[in-house]
Amino acid sequence: MRYADYQIRLDRDFVKCKLCPHECKIPPGGKGICNIRKNIDGKLYSLNYGKVLSYAVDPIEKKPLARFHPGSFISSVGTSGCNLKCDFCQNHELVNCRLPNYEISPAELLKLVKRDNTIGLAYTYNEPGIWYEFVLEMAKLIKGENLINVFISNGYIQKEPFENLGIYLDAVNIDLKSMNPSFYREICGADPNPVIQTIKTATNMGIHVEVSTLLISGLNTSTEEINELAKLIAEIDENIPLHLSRYFPAHKRNAPPTLVTDLFKAYSIAKKYLKYVYLGNI
Numbered sequence: 001m002r003y004a005d006y007q008i009r010l011d012r013d014f015v016k017c018k019l020c021p022h023e024c025k026i027p028p029g030g031k032g033i034c035n036i037r038k039n040i041d042g043k044l045y046s047l048n049y050g051k052v053l054s055y056a057v058d059p060i061e062k063k064p065l066a067r068f069h070p071g072s073f074i075s076s077v078g079t080s081g082c083n084l085k086c087d088f089c090q091n092h093e094l095v096n097c098r099l100p101n102y103e104i105s106p107a108e109l110l111k112l113v114k115r116d117n118t119i120g121l122a123y124t125y126n127e128p129g130i131w132y133e134f135v136l137e138m139a140k141l142i143k144g145e146n147l148i149n150v151f152i153s154n155g156y157i158q159k160e161p162f163e164n165l166g167i168y169l170d171a172v173n174i175d176l177k178s179m180n181p182s183f184y185r186e187i188c189g190a191d192p193n194p195v196i197q198t199i200k201t202a203t204n205m206g207i208h209v210e211v212s213t214l215l216i217s218g219l220n221t222s223t224e225e226i227n228e229l230a231k232l233i234a235e236i237d238e239n240i241p242l243h244l245s246r247y248f249p250a251h252k253r254n255a256p257p258t259l260v261t262d263l264f265k266a267y268s269i270a271k272k273y274l275k276y277v278y279l280g281n282i
Contacts, residue, residue: 002049002133004037006161013042019132020083020157021194033189034130036081049134051101052109053094054078054125057116063124063152064243066278068171068208074150075113078125079134084154085189086177087252088216094126106138113147120148120170129157132165139168155195162198163205171208173243174199178213178220179228187219196232203237212243212280216255221262226269234273242274246281 006018013028017037024032026039036048058076060069082095089095113121121142123135128151139149148170155174176195177188184190202209211233215221233240244266246258263279270277 001038001040001045001047004044004046005133005136006158007044009042013039015039015042015044017044018158019161020129021191022083022156032083033085034081034083034127036130046131046133048079048081048101048131050103050105051079052077052104053080053101055109055112057118058122060119060150063122063150063173064212064245064278064280065150065171065173065208065210066241066243067210067276068150069119069148072119073116074120074122074148075116075118076122076124077109078123078128079131080126081130082127082154083130083156083190084127087187088214088247089251090248091125092251106134106141109138110141110145113142114145118147120150122150122152124150124152127154127156129153129161132161136165136168139165143168153198154190155198156190157194157198159197159201162201166202166205166207169202169207171210172202173210173212174202175212175214176229176233179225179232180220183220199233199240200236203240209237210241210243212245214245214247215258215263215266216247216253217259217262218255221258221266223265223269226266227273230270230273230277238273239275241276241278242270243278243280244270246279248281 008016015026017024022033031038055077060072142149151169151172184192248257
């Protein structure tokens with residue numbers, strides 16, 4: 001465990017977590033929505049500091065990042081937990097801590113990255129925002145070695161914590177799941193506005209930004225929504241690449257895979273606004 005950043009102590013030993021927009025008010029012995037930050041005797045602790053569930057060397061395009069050091073390989077690391085509850089989660093075994101974890105220090109992880117001779121480290125697989133304390137410490141070490149930090153995130157993080165981490169980030173891929181607040185609320189347990197804010201903040205900080213949207217036929221594939229999505233990104237920066245990915249049944253959602261025709265239709269719409277649009281999982 002590690003004492004958690006961004007917390008406020010309340011009455012009766014409750015603690016408010018200020019890391020993400022949920023701002024969980026956590027009673028003694030309780031955990032936040034992420035199931036990772038726990039109130040112990042009126043203080044908030046991170047339960048996944050230094051715990052790794054997955055480490056691999058991946059092509060940078062797998063993150064996905066299409067226009068950032070193409071053709072290179074990057075070390076990739078993840079742990080347990082997430083602050084969203086998407087019923088289609090493709091990494092739910094990791095998110096729900098159903099795999100064994102290994103304890104590792106930032107210095108030991110740095111040795112792995114240097115051993116594998118990659119361009120740097122991607123924080124990915126689960127939501128790295130709730131691994132905040134470890135990611136921040138690791139990102140400083142990576143940057144100190146003139147290597148690259150990549151943040152693959154749902155973007156559901158408060159502005160101040162992101163800005164403090166963003167100083168050390170070279171690239172991000174933010175998962176903007178839908179433009180529809182009811183989609184976020186009912187399917188993911190969140191709100192799109194903080195995610196959009198993170199995209200804007202990262203762009204304004206000069207971080208390389210790409211955006212991903214998993215398309216699910218009948219839920220977020222309408223002409224109106226794709227127009228709204230692409231137009232929003234273009235208003236931030238028309239050079240931001242957009243990845244439109246095909247859904248396959250996973251976790252709690254058993255609906256059929258996304259119709260390929262829906263992806264090509266979305267591609268055609270998005271290309272009216274954006275210079276770079278990519279289709280994934282087809």
